[in-house]
Structures are given as structure tokens and as C-alpha cells.
Amino acid sequence: MTHFRRHQTWTLQGPAIILAFSATLIGPQAAAASKRVQGAQIEVIARLYNTAQVPAATRDDALAVATRALAGGVDVVWRSCDLPQACGAVLTTGELVIRLVRTRTEGRNSRVFALGDALIDIGAGAGVFATIYVDRVEQMAEISEIDREVLLGRAIAHELGHLLLMTTAHTSSGLMRAQWTARVIRRSRPGDWALTKENIATVRKRLR
Numbered sequence: 001m002t003h004f005r006r007h008q009t010w011t012l013q014g015p016a017i018i019l020a021f022s023a024t025l026i027g028p029q030a031a032a033a034s035k036r037v038q039g040a041q042i043e044v045i046a047r048l049y050n051t052a053q054v055p056a057a058t059r060d061d062a063l064a065v066a067t068r069a070l071a072g073g074v075d076v077v078w079r080s081c082d083l084p085q086a087c088g089a090v091l092t093t094g095e096l097v098i099r100l101v102r103t104r105t106e107g108r109n110s111r112v113f114a115l116g117d118a119l120i121d122i123g124a125g126a127g128v129f130a131t132i133y134v135d136r137v138e139q140m141a142e143i144s145e146i147d148r149e150v151l152l153g154r155a156i157a158h159e160l161g162h163l164l165l166m167t168t169a170h171t172s173s174g175l176m177r178a179q180w181t182a183r184v185i186r187r188s189r190p191g192d193w194a195l196t197k198e199n200i201a202t203v204r205k206r207l208r
Contacts, residue, residue, distance in 0.1 A: 065153025130159035
């Protein structure tokens with residue numbers, strides 16, 4: 001039987017605006033991340049399905065932010081799948097998938113809303129699929145008073161981080177922390193938006 005637990009990015013509005021992350025767990029059929037080792041670097045391939053129709057310039061800026069956040073021995077090769085012929089219907093072994101979507105199920109007056117989620121295999125400790133809710137990212141960016149492409153890139157990096165780490169666990173600091181506040185988002189200290197050394201070591205160990 002396949003079991004699911006949703007990995008989600010939650011934002012709580014109010015004096016303490018919080019962005020928190022959890023995880024979805026799926027059955028043992030998920031593949032490990034596609035990788036290619038080049039010297040000290042590990043290259044992973046991530047498909048991007050921009051069903052939210054994020055403008056190309058915003059998308060590219062967000063992916064640049066995500067790439068920097070995941071740097072440190074992990075190189076992400078982004079494969080745009082906007083056009084039907086751009087990507088095959090079937091994933092190659094271990095390709096990762098990021099889907100950008102819009103949803104209006106929770107309005108601006110909602111106290112809590114999810115920014116994204118990722119699927120993690122409960123049996124094998126792996127995952128290949130994550131979703132980002134672009135309209136909610138835009139709302140949180142407005143609340144936090146930062147550029148939307150910056151927060152979009154950070155959210156993409158966080159969800160992809162779960163797929164690379166192959167776990168639902170979080171850190172107490174850095175990109176993979178469980179909760180982000182508007183104050184922390186605005187603060188933008190370098191260590192706040194990067195994988196920790198421990199994260200990088202784990203990714204490299206798992207993907208080699």
C-alpha cells in the first residue's frame with residue numbers, strides 16, 4: 001500500500017508571519033536523483049514545468065537564486081519543459097521534477113497557506129516530484145517586501161533540497177529550516193539561504 005504525507009510550505013499571516021515546511025511521503029517506487037560526477041561537483045538534472053506561466057525573465061532569475069542556494073558541490077542543470085516537445089513524456093532514470101502552479105483555494109485573508117510541497121519515498125528515502133504555488137509565493141514576497149523571484153528561487157531550492165537530501169527532515173538554520181518568518185526573509189543573511197555544510201555532505205554522500 002502506498003502511503004502519503006505531504007511536504008508543505010506554510011505561511012502564517014500576522015505579527016509573526018511564518019513560512020514552515022513539512023513533507024509528503026510516497027511508496028518505495030521513487031527513483032534517486034539523476035547525477036553525474038564532474039571532479040568535486042555533482043550534477044543533477046531537474047525538469048521545470050512552468051504551468052503557472054511565470055514570465056521567462058522572472059523564472060530565469062528565480063532559477064539563478066535556487067542554483068546559488070544549492071551550490072557547494074551540487075550543480076543543478078535545469079531543463080525547461082514548457083513546450084510539449086521540450087521534454088519526453090517519460091522521466092529518464094532519476095530526473096527530478098519541479099512544477100510551478102497557481103491556486104486560489106486560499107485567499108489573501110487566510111491565516112495559513114502552503115507555498116509548496118515535495119513527495120518523499122517512505123520506503124527508499126527518495127523522491128522526484130515537487131510543486132511550488134506561485135501565487136502564494138508572490139503574496140509572501142509582498143508581505144516580506146522582497147522581490148518575488150528571490151522568494152520563488154528560495155522556495156524552489158528548499159523543495160529541491162528535500163528531493164536531493166531524500167528526507168523530510170529539517171535543519172534549525174539555513175535553507176532547509178522548517179520555518180521562515182517575514183523578518184528572516186527580509187534579513188537575507190548569506191547563511192540563511194544556503195545548504196549547510198552538513199546538508200551538502202549528505203547530498204554528496206547519497207548521490208555519489
